[in-house]
Amino acid sequence: MSQDLEKVLFTSDQIQARIDEVASQIDADYEGREILLVGVLNGAVMVMSDLQRAMRSHVEMDWMAVSSYGAGTQSSGVVRILKDLNADLEGRDVIVVEDIIDTGLTLSYLMSNLASRGPASLEIMTMFRKPDAAQMEVPVKYVGFEIPNEFVVGYGLDYAGRYRNLRDVGTLAKHVYS
Numbered sequence: 001m002s003q004d005l006e007k008v009l010f011t012s013d014q015i016q017a018r019i020d021e022v023a024s025q026i027d028a029d030y031e032g033r034e035i036l037l038v039g040v041l042n043g044a045v046m047v048m049s050d051l052q053r054a055m056r057s058h059v060e061m062d063w064m065a066v067s068s069y070g071a072g073t074q075s076s077g078v079v080r081i082l083k084d085l086n087a088d089l090e091g092r093d094v095i096v097v098e099d100i101i102d103t104g105l106t107l108s109y110l111m112s113n114l115a116s117r118g119p120a121s122l123e124i125m126t127m128f129r130k131p132d133a134a135q136m137e138v139p140v141k142y143v144g145f146e147i148p149n150e151f152v153v154g155y156g157l158d159y160a161g162r163y164r165n166l167r168d169v170g171t172l173a174k175h176v177y178s
């Protein structure tokens with residue numbers, strides 16, 4: 001699997017170190033409050049699991065699934081809720097946990113949907129963010145790494161369902177998708 005990568009952008013160790021930093025920042029910001037982490041399936045599974053284990057606060061987690069890219073590498077702009085939350089967001093301190101923000105289309109739809117459910121607070125944590133995401137209106141409070149405008153895989157991020165289980169994050173070699 002790792003021979004399908006053209007370039008490693010972040011090693012597993014670098015990712016874990018950054019997760020620890022972000023977790024400490026969230027712990028400090030939410031001292032004494034109980035957070036509901038909302039993960040976006042499937043990409044956020046790795047970051048959700050590592051982030052909450054690095055945190056010292058009490059946390060609960062819940063999951064949503066929305067449609068995104070399918071098997072290609074271009075954003076379709078079509079967002080559909082495939083699986084909704086079990087939890088009631090009324091009065092809760094909610095942090096949406098994302099793998100990556102590219103155009104921000106997925107997230108801006110999701111945030112207006114979640115905001116209408118009456119949470120006490122609603123913030124976003126994303127492991128990776130691409131430059132185009134800066135154009136979106138929803139402010140992202142916690143960012144793991146800013147990355148170049150390239151299609152990346154690993155650490156939960158897939159290409160046609162594969163590579164989510166790579167520990168490092170990198171760009172795919174052309175022979176994989178051409």
Ligand code: 5GP
Nearest residue numbers: 068075101102103104105106151152157158
């Ligand atoms: P957006 O709506 O922000 O353009 O895209 C959000 C979703 O598209 C992400 O949650 C992720 O599933 C997918 N995505 C965006 N960029 C990448 C990328 O570089 N690699 C992979 N594997 N998925 C991406």
